[in-house]
Amino acid sequence: MKNKEIANLLYKIAGFLSLKNENPFRIRSYERAAQSIENLSEDIENLIYNKKLLKIPHIGEGIAKKIEEYFSKGKIEYYENLRKEFPEKILDIVSVPGIGFKTAKILYEKLDIKNLNDLELAAKLNRIMEISHLGEKTQQNILRGIEFIRKNRERIFLFTGLALAESIIDELKKKARIKQICPAGSLRRKKETIGDIDIVCASTDLPGVMNAFINLSQCKRILLQGETKSSIITNDNIQVDLRVVKPESYGAALQYFTGSKEHNIKLRNLANEKGYKINEYGLFKIKNNKKVTGKKEEDIYNQLGLKWIPAELRENQGEIEKSKTNSLPKLIEYSRIKGDFHIHSNWSDGKDSIEDIAGKAKQMGLEWIVICDHSQSLKVAHGMKPEEVLNKIKEIKKINKKFKELKILCGAEIDILANGSLDYKKDILEQLDFVLIAIHSGFKQDEATMTNRIISAMRNKYVHMFAHPTGRLLQKREPYMVNMDKIIEEASRIGTFLEINANPQRLDLPDIYCRKAKEKGVLMGIGTDAHALEQMEYLSLGIWVARRGWLESRDVLNTLSYKQLMKILQQKRK
Ligand SMILES: [Zn+2]
Ligand SMILES: [Zn+2]
Known part of the structure; x- marks a missing residue:
């Protein structure tokens, strides 16, 4: 699969465009496209052959052409030209948490920093703080960021790991005599990121299984070939270890x-x-x-x-x-899930219409969904003006009449502004069925300011849930500085719900905080943050986080029926 390769190229284009201070919408469109391809479970090559690239969320004609060009010519001319304008490894600098494109550009122009090593050296020699607005704190953050990158570099997302393991297991089952087979290791424990993939298998034909394994279509290189253990590197450069044992073991x-x-x-x-x-x-x-x-x-x-x-x-x-003592929690199961709290439609930056989203939800067997589009301040994501929200409420009323077994709630994902106030006023808030609040800007505030900002937003009586509470992006961005214990304490005191955002890059609330929140009696809700229909299937990832956080059905609001949900949402505002 070349999915990762292509996603990386598109990310790089976005990066170079940012260094050139190009139009933010244009940059965003490349990032979005890259994200969609990264999260695709299907091989992008198949989509190209079948002329279906435009079916991928966030891929328009222009980007589709570039992808086809890459497949036919091995390179994208547009990218090659952009690249020539900058040193080769300059984009590595932007992968350091806390360094944006503006800073990277300044570092390059003023200190001739062209790659991570240059950056590390400059930080150690105290040269970063020479630049007027950067200062000593930035310099320390940079050193910590470099360490973070080196530590996390090789890990893959749970979502990717699960999909890869599943396809390998399917192929092995077809090609060898297998009694039982299951992923093991951190993948089976559903950790948010995985080092390499372990699979354990029972068979009476050990050589047959091993032979099938080293001849998998995914196999790029054989690392080790043994009687009971073999290791391969897949086309996506992920290591997979297979152990085969007799059924009795x-x-x-x-x-x-x-x-x-x-x-x-x-x-x-x-x-x-x-x-x-x-x-x-x-x-x-x-x-x-x-x-x-x-x-x-x-x-x-x-x-x-x-x-x-x-x-x-x-x-x-x-x-x-x-x-x-037989007192383990009875962990929540996917079959108990009745709804999704966080879906974007084409009213903001989602790909699909509310009707199509509802169709998909029905197909998934859901009883209710909440459409949460962005609020006005988030301009790069086409955040909605108040009057548009009112139109959307009317539209959802209409669509609801067309669906019998599914209820659509009108919500919004509302920005918490820098001072802790919300991006919509009371007149809009009170008309929304569901109010989700989130931090999308001002990530660099210190811990006390950020914590108070969030708490004062939570105290608005129309607010139901706090989205992706730590703000982390796995392997990309560390959480903002926030005192999560205080947030959980306050959520418990005033009854705010916390989101388990099930986007593969977020998985936020992280499992350890889920458990803490549960212990304080805080209720949680899973939201996929889907921006396209296929992303609604991230719901299961939310379940894995909840289970790792020791959550039971009663801790998770997605298990409520529509009636129970409406009751609890209205109670919250009293
Ligand atoms: Zn968000
Ligand atoms: Zn969202």
């Missing part, structure tokens, strides 16, 4: 390779206390080395006096203790 292998390391250490100690040892082949009595069990994961836990523990909880955060 499948449970043990799956448990062992799922981890986490900390969870397994604790489990091993518990086993030892009880006179057992545990490894990837099974659970054995120490005194006579006799195998007790190993076929099913559940049997291993049970033998140690524990209830089976869902993989998402295996982080040694108290799950083993809770399992002993």
Whole structure:
């Protein structure tokens, strides 16, 4: 698949255009297109052959032509020309959290900084603070940012990992005799980013499975080929490890390779206390080395006096203790989900009409959806003027009449302005079914200012939910400075809901805060932040975050029926 390659090229075009101070809408359109391609589960090559590029969200004629040019000629002339105007690695500088294009340009012009190494050196030599408006704090942030990048560089998004593992497993099932197969490692634990992909498989034909694995269509390079373990690098440069065991050891292998390391250490100690040892082949009595069990994961836990523990909880955060006393949470499941809190339509920067969104929601079996478009200040995302909001409310009333089993709520994703006030006034707020508030600007405020800004916005009685609360973009941008404990405390006090934004790059509220919020009795809601129909399927990612955060059905508002939801939304405003 060349999806990643193409997405990167489009990102780079956006980057060069920013360095040239081009029209922000134009820049945004390249970024959007890149994002869509990055999140595409289908191979972009197929879409090109079938002339379906324009079906991809945010891809218009101009960008489609450039992608086709890349496939037919191996390069894009437009990009090649842009590139010549700047040093080769200058865009790496912008990947440092906190450095925007303006700063990059200044650093390049004044200090001749052309790449990450130049930047690091300049920061260490205290040269950044020589530039008048940058100062010592920026210099420290830059050093921290470089460290962040080096640490995070090679990880992939959960969404990408799940899709890749699924396609590999499907192909293996077709080409080899497989009894059982499952992803293991951090992918099975549904961590937000994954290092490499581990798969565990049970078969009576080990060589047959290994042969199928190293001949996968995804395989670019074989790293290791063994009897029970092989590793490959895929076309997207992701490492995949496959372990094949006999069916009688499948449970043990799956448990062992799922981890986490900390969870397994604790489990091993518990086993030892009880006179057992545990490894990837099974659970054995120490005194006579006799195998007790190993076929099913559940049997291993049970033998140690524990209830089976869902993989998402295996982080040694108290799950083993809770399992002993049979008091693990009954984690939320996807089948309980009835709605989506956060969908953008073509009234702001979404790709699709409200009717098409409703059609997709019906197809997904949802009972209700909330259309949340951007508010007026967010001009790059076509934020809506108050009078447009009023029109949209009327329009949704009309569309609602056409759908029997689905209810469409009119919401808005409203900017929290720098002083903590909201981007719409009371007259609009009170007419919206649902008010979602978010930070989209002024990311650089200090912690106290940012925290107070958010809290004062939350205190507006028309507000229901706070969107993507930490503002992080995985691998791209660190959270803004905010005291999340205080936000959770206040949400608990006044009954504000917190969003679990299910966009693959956000997954925000992060799992650890979900758990904290739950403990304080804060209710959470999953929003996909979809800007195109296919992105509505991110709902399942929200479930994974919720499960890692120990959430049960009752903690998550998406499990409510339309009636229950309306009641709770109205109560919040009293
Ligand atoms: Zn947002
Ligand atoms: Zn949004």
